[in-house]
Amino acid sequence: MKLYLDPGHGGSDAGAQGKGINEKTLNLDIALRIRTILTQDYKGVRVRMSRSDDRTKSLRERTNEANGWGADFYLSIHCNAFNGAARGYEDFIYSSLSDRSDTAAHQRAIHKEVMKTNELPDRGLKKANFHVLRETAMPALLTENGFIDNPADARKMANPAWRQAVARGHVNGLAKAFKLKLAASNQALCKVIAGGFHSKENASTRVELLKSHGISAFITKTSIAGKPWYRVQAGAYSNRKNARTHLDTVRAAGINDAYITGRGQGV
Template identity: 60%
Template sequence: MKLYLDPGHGGTDPGASGNGLLEKDINLDIALRIQSILLANYDDIQIRMSRTSDQTKSLQQRTNEANQWGADYYVSIHCNAFNGQARGYEDFIHDRLSDNSQTANYRNTLHQEITKVNKLSNRGKKKANFHVLRETTMSAFLSENGFIDNSQDAQLMSSSTWRQTVAHGHANGIAKAFDLQPKSNGGNPTPDPEPGTVYRIIAGSFKSKNNADKRVDLLRNAGIESFVDRHLISGEVWYRVQAGAFRSRNNANQRLDEVKDAGINDAFITVN
């Protein structure tokens, strides 16, 4: 199964914002976690992401890439914003599709799994004429994971534990919809000794966005994908460079060694 995973917005397009958060950052974090969960736990899945860092990419580029690759499913991750009062989760398929279509059936499965765990009010299953739903040649799904300008939803979004849970909801839905088989270890599913744990490699924290971007460039030149994650700490904005997120401590240690070999000796692992 070939999954095209699209963290909405990015680069010069921040998407929605509110409560010290940017949509593009939340989208990317959730999508990277979905990728990690699926690749770690299921066989016969290939994943291509529209972006793995804070990159500018047009909607046309995203759908062209998915179509040319021959993806089986397109999943676009987003957050909502409106008036500061609206709350909750909703998802979309294209408005020309019937409720009995295969795309609708896939969406029903994802919707059930995501809303089961995300602690958000359920705004329902919806349809729209969004570009990524209209211009894809495969079934496509778009999730809106809360309202970033609502203080209660944003409080959830700011939690790495919540983002991991939401990622699990998406991954579980995709696995069920496409009947993905768990990876085996002697005939048993791959063990997860610390369920929900994510090891993130932090390659620097800066008050200057420009300095954080320079660190990302340094890592990219060394062949290491990374992105800038914006944090609000004690009322001050900090820009943290993340160079990977893993379910496996061994994989995280390997990436940490690669980052240090690139000359960043103060890199470290956080456990969430």
């Protein structure tokens, strides 16, 4: 499965703004988390991003790149803004598509899984004539992950743990929509991950912080888009309930971006 992952806006285009937050930054953070989970936890998935840093890129460049690459699915990550009072999550497919189309089926799968994780009001499954939905040769979805100018939504957006949960919701939806298979190394165990870093030094600092709280941890190295990535693993469990208990312990130590990978046993 080839996913073209598009963090909306970037560079000179900040997107929506509110409560001291720029949409372009949030979009990129969530998208990078989606890429990390997909490439590390699933097999047979290739991810290309419209941008992996803060750069300006036109809508036409994005869709042309996705079409030329022959992507199987186009996922565009956004956040909303309106009047400071509106809040919640919504997603869009192209306006002319039937509710019986494959794209609509993908939308339903992803919408359902994101709503399980984002703790936001459900604004529904919608359709629109957006460029990235109209000019893509493959099924495409645009998600709007809360309202950046709403105080309640913005508080969630500022929390790395919330952004990780939203990324996980997107991945769970993609896994359902495209019947993705977990990598063999992630099928049996639930791993508690206490952060991922481009810098090994930052990963080492995280390990020392965990050790100061009596939590054992070590660094695992992988490569994403040709660049090194250092993950801090703080435990592995065959039972998911035990993994969740340890995750709570890690988060109580101030590690808000900790999360669980793998299925394990139980719920």
